[in-house]
Amino acid sequence: MSALSDLLLGLGCCDKSSADMHAMWTFLDGGGYCVDIDALHRSNPQGDWTSSRYWTQRTLTR
Numbered sequence: 001m002s003a004l005s006d007l008l009l010g011l012g013c014c015d016k017s018s019a020d021m022h023a024m025w026t027f028l029d030g031g032g033y034c035v036d037i038d039a040l041h042r043s044n045p046q047g048d049w050t051s052s053r054y055w056t057q058r059t060l061t062r
Contacts, residue, residue, distance in 0.1 A: 041049060 041047065
């Protein structure tokens with residue numbers, strides 16, 4: 001298990017609360033969502049890419 005799941009699941013609150021929560025934490029502990037950002041940019045060079053930092057600053061300062 002990862003350090004995050006050891007911390008969260010070790011508390012026993014999330015893992016046993018429901019089958020859905022167990023499935024979610026199992027998925028996230030196994031790697032969860034991932035993407036190769038560089039490969040994504042290479043395969044879609046026409047994309048209008050926005051950094052997370054720029055999006056957050058623009059979105060949260062309105």
